[in-house]
Amino acid sequence: MKTNNYDLLNPNTRAIVYGVQANAIQRMLNFDHACGRETPSLSAIVNENKAGYHKVFWGNEEIILPMYRTIERACSHHPEADVLINFASFRSAYRTSKAALEEDNIRTLVIIAEGVPERQSRELRRLAREKDKWILGPATVGGIVAGGFKIGNTGGTIENINESKLYRPGHVGFVSKSGGMSNEAYNIIARNSDGLYEGVAIGGDAFPGSTLFEHVVRYEHNPNIKMIVVLGEVGGSAEYQIAEAIKKGEIKKPVVAWVTGTCAKMFPASIQFGHAGAKADTSYETAEAKNKVLREAGAVVPESFDTFDKAIATTFKKLAESGKIPQLKESPPAPTPMDLPDAVAQGVVRRRTGFTTTITDDRGEEPLYCGIPISQVVERGMGIGDVIGLLWFKRRMPEFASDFIERVLVIAADHGPAVSGAHNTIVAARAGRDLVSALASGLLTIGPRFGGAVSGAAEMFKEALDNDMSPEAFIRKWKAKGVNIQGIGHRIKSIRNPDKRVELLKDYAREHFPETPYLDYALKVEQLTTKKKDNLILNVDGCIGILFLDLMNALGFSDKEIDDIVLDGGLNGLFVLGRTIGMIGHFIDQKRLKEGLYRHPWADILFALPEGEDLENGQLERIE
Ligand code: LMR
Numbered sequence: 001m002k003t004n005n006y007d008l009l010n011p012n013t014r015a016i017v018y019g020v021q022a023n024a025i026q027r028m029l030n031f032d033h034a035c036g037r038e039t040p041s042l043s044a045i046v047n048e049n050k051a052g053y054h055k056v057f058w059g060n061e062e063i064i065l066p067m068y069r070t071i072e073r074a075c076s077h078h079p080e081a082d083v084l085i086n087f088a089s090f091r092s093a094y095r096t097s098k099a100a101l102e103e104d105n106i107r108t109l110v111i112i113a114e115g116v117p118e119r120q121s122r123e124l125r126r127l128a129r130e131k132d133k134w135i136l137g138p139a140t141v142g143g144i145v146a147g148g149f150k151i152g153n154t155g156g157t158i159e160n161i162n163e164s165k166l167y168r169p170g171h172v173g174f175v176s177k178s179g180g181m182s183n184e185a186y187n188i189i190a191r192n193s194d195g196l197y198e199g200v201a202i203g204g205d206a207f208p209g210s211t212l213f214e215h216v217v218r219y220e221h222n223p224n225i226k227m228i229v230v231l232g233e234v235g236g237s238a239e240y241q242i243a244e245a246i247k248k249g250e251i252k253k254p255v256v257a258w259v260t261g262t263c264a265k266m267f268p269a270s271i272q273f274g275h276a277g278a279k280a281d282t283s284y285e286t287a288e289a290k291n292k293v294l295r296e297a298g299a300v301v302p303e304s305f306d307t308f309d310k311a312i313a314t315t316f317k318k319l320a321e322s323g324k325i326p327q328l329k330e331s332p333p334a335p336t337p338m339d340l341p342d343a344v345a346q347g348v349v350r351r352r353t354g355f356t357t358t359i360t361d362d363r364g365e366e367p368l369y370c371g372i373p374i375s376q377v378v379e380r381g382m383g384i385g386d387v388i389g390l391l392w393f394k395r396r397m398p399e400f401a402s403d404f405i406e407r408v409l410v411i412a413a414d415h416g417p418a419v420s421g422a423h424n425t426i427v428a429a430r431a432g433r434d435l436v437s438a439l440a441s442g443l444l445t446i447g448p449r450f451g452g453a454v455s456g457a458a459e460m461f462k463e464a465l466d467n468d469m470s471p472e473a474f475i476r477k478w479k480a481k482g483v484n485i486q487g488i489g490h491r492i493k494s495i496r497n498p499d500k501r502v503e504l505l506k507d508y509a510r511e512h513f514p515e516t517p518y519l520d521y522a523l524k525v526e527q528l529t530t531k532k533k534d535n536l537i538l539n540v541d542g543c544i545g546i547l548f549l550d551l552m553n554a555l556g557f558s559d560k561e562i563d564d565i566v567l568d569g570g571l572n573g574l575f576v577l578g579r580t581i582g583m584i585g586h587f588i589d590q591k592r593l594k595e596g597l598y599r600h601p602w603a604d605i606l607f608a609l610p611e612g613e614d615l616e617n618g619q620l621e622r623i624e
Helices: 022-035 071-077 093-102 118-130 158-163 179-192 212-221 238-247 262-266 287-297 305-321 340-345 374-379 384-393 399-412 420-430 435-443 454-466 471-481 500-512 517-532 540-554 559-567 572-592 612-616
Strands: 014-018 042-046 052-058 061-068 081-086 108-111 134-136 143-145 172-176 196-201 227-233 255-260
Touching: 014 071, 022 042, 022 052, 022 158, 042 071, 061 071, 071 081, 071 093, 081 093, 093 108, 093 118, 108 118, 118 134, 158 179, 172 179, 172 212, 179 196, 179 227, 179 305, 212 227, 212 238, 227 238, 227 287, 227 305, 238 255, 238 287, 255 287, 255 305, 374 384, 384 399, 399 500, 399 540, 399 572, 420 435, 420 572, 435 572, 454 471, 454 517, 454 540, 454 559, 454 572, 471 517, 500 540, 517 540, 540 559, 540 572
Parallel strands: 014 042, 014 081, 042 061, 081 108, 108 134, 172 196, 172 227, 227 255
Antiparallel strands: 052 061, 143 196
């Protein structure tokens, strides 16, 4: 249908929304898409707290709507928008509505807020009239041009919209005070005529920005509307103006009307029905009086709301029979893609997961550690060794195993400030870095030469013993390759200065493990290596890794499980976790001491740069 000047909204209308009403915004765009609009009905959003953009769906694509801090900026960037939908609260509705009316491009203003002071509503109406603009509201849900433009939440969900055929225009103009009742009316109109052309709810306040009468007049002039439906309400006098205009012949199109609130007479005194303006202070304002006057003027007024549908059906039928209703081309709405979470919830689609976990689940009332609720973990007195058993190895560990893990953490927790990890942590803390950065700096030093030989040692020794390699052959093999045996050797510990930590771990294993074949093998290797150099001892990383092989064997881990754990490098986690305790300690200590930036002393650095002569001798010539 051709649009005309009496359309407040049409399929090309663009709007600006004040307030990030994500659902209403998305519903507007879903409607546009269902109607086959070429461009989204929204140009921009105003969000006083944040400029930027807002992501929305347009069909099954994601698009962005620009977001501005002020109505002025949004309007100046989007002169194509001539509607402003104001979702401001009643406190700021006046200020923001006034700002919108000041903008030249805004022709229609919709005020959703309820409870705007009447004095302010009247002032806004005065301003709108002066500038020849329209206001819908305050306290309105908005309105809709079928197949063209939908304001905010009007018409409800896309399912309601499709049911009420609002995705394509019919020939009925509808105006009501109530937004909730207008959704019901759209459905009634769809079932008893060829459908809605335009419907607006003016809002339930006593001083609306535009009146029922003004919209009826607009519909009378709009050639696309062939029949008018009015749903009035107890209170106010706009219905009298409509009746008067019908009588005078100013409204010639058939009007089907009903004024709700006829039950008010059942109450002893004047009562207010929900809306601020729905209250009859005089008999003149009652629903009955207004229905009577409308009927007498020539409007089709049913006996009760129950037969409102029939009144619409008969009136429309008469019009259609007289040939006044052009034939409509029916085409179904474009399907609205479902949001994935809704589709999943309804079982319409299934999606492959991107992640798998077999250790924890926090979707219920409390997290589960490998299936055990944390309250039970606590109640059963499980310690950190047990928790590591559950989360790392998916096992309820026997007590000796959990205790062993805890012992490892205790002995690995720190080894003074001079070692790589602590040193880096200290330097970073003194450079003013935060805990996580300083800790990360320390953790990043853990590797084959420092603390990170646990897995490597387990791998090398496992391979050797599992293949019945003699300690001599084992040593020869790695020597031939020019590779250090992981877990062997220490910078300061030696046969004469044994590492107490290794002694403690060995003692524990001998006392509590059923057998220690890997440890026994490693000690034979140590006997040979220390003959060459007395610091080629089994070091702490090596001892942890090797004893973990014995532990996993004792606990009945399968070969595959042991191989996976060893080869994936997870055993280094034992040192990482233990040493994290110490590194955090160093961080806290440095901060507490208020230590300043660390600078390494020159005296401790050998400066061995090339001499001038070397340059002349051609040693630093450019390599071509
Ligand atoms: C440590 O656990 O940090 C030490 O074994 C390293 C060292 O050089 O003392």
